[in-house]
Amino acid sequence: MTNLPKVIFVLGLPGSGKGTQCQKIVQEFGCVHLSAGELLRIERSKPGSQFGEMIEKHIKEGTIVPVEVTCSLLEQSMKKEMEADKAKDTFLIDGFPRNKNNMDGWQKEMSHKTDLQFVLIFECTEKECVERCLSRGEAGSGRTDDNIESLQKRQLIRTHISSTEPIIEFYEAKGLVRKVNGSRSPDEVFEDVRKIFVGLKKK
Ligand SMILES: Nc1ncnc2c1ncn2[C@@H]1O[C@H](COP(=O)(O)OP(=O)(O)OP(=O)(O)O)[C@@H](O)[C@H]1O
Numbered sequence: 001m002t003n004l005p006k007v008i009f010v011l012g013l014p015g016s017g018k019g020t021q022c023q024k025i026v027q028e029f030g031c032v033h034l035s036a037g038e039l040l041r042i043e044r045s046k047p048g049s050q051f052g053e054m055i056e057k058h059i060k061e062g063t064i065v066p067v068e069v070t071c072s073l074l075e076q077s078m079k080k081e082m083e084a085d086k087a088k089d090t091f092l093i094d095g096f097p098r099n100k101n102n103m104d105g106w107q108k109e110m111s112h113k114t115d116l117q118f119v120l121i122f123e124c125t126e127k128e129c130v131e132r133c134l135s136r137g138e139a140g141s142g143r144t145d146d147n148i149e150s151l152q153k154r155q156l157i158r159t160h161i162s163s164t165e166p167i168i169e170f171y172e173a174k175g176l177v178r179k180v181n182g183s184r185s186p187d188e189v190f191e192d193v194r195k196i197f198v199g200l201k202k203k
Pocket residue numbers: 012013014015016017018019020021037095132133135136182183184185186187189
């Protein structure tokens with residue numbers, strides 16, 4: 001048993017449903033959802049942010065922002081949430097760690113300050129993920145990367161797989177990976193997610 005804040009990494013291709021499922025987890029289990037991509041988008045839009053331009057370039061190109069920036073945004077957000085409400089001790093960290101630089105930075109700065117529970121991965125086909133991101137853009141997400149140019153530039157799936165696969169293997173070797181089939185309706189996906197989180201609460 002430890003009093004450190006609990007962390008669950010949530011991974012999966014862009015459009016695999018991480019944000020959608022995290023919202024459902026928050027509603028039912030009261031965790032705090034922190035999306036690395038969303039924190040970067042907020043930081044990018046802050047007037048006068050020294051990182052704004054750099055972040056926007058990475059987002060448009062689909063490349064990964066250096067971990068010092070992302071990790072510090074995650075740590076600040078966790079602190080803020082816990083200061084506001086001590087009961088908020090379980091964090092869903094969505095879209096992180098995305099590559100070795102992310103993982104090494106987290107290991108160095110945050111692994112000793114947090115208690116990693118498991119890594120939740122949504123599996124979904126490339127075709128479905130791209131279609132979902134495009135529909136999200138058409139529905140007015142306002143995201144500068146929900147368009148075919150960015151999705152192609154991002155080399156979306158291939159880059160994602162090649163940079164994230166070693167991370168998944170690392171956590172798999174520790175027995176921490178929980179995979180869920182994300183190619184079903186949101187409610188069907190959540191039925192499986194629920195089983196995993198019920199287990200967490202019983203720990
Ligand atoms: N199971 C599902 N079936 C159909 N559509 C879905 C499903 N889950 C999510 N969506 C829709 O697909 C789009 C992408 O979902 P979401 O934003 O949750 O993905 P994400 O993994 O967070 O993506 P990103 O990494 O790009 O932020 C949204 O418009 C969402 O409403």
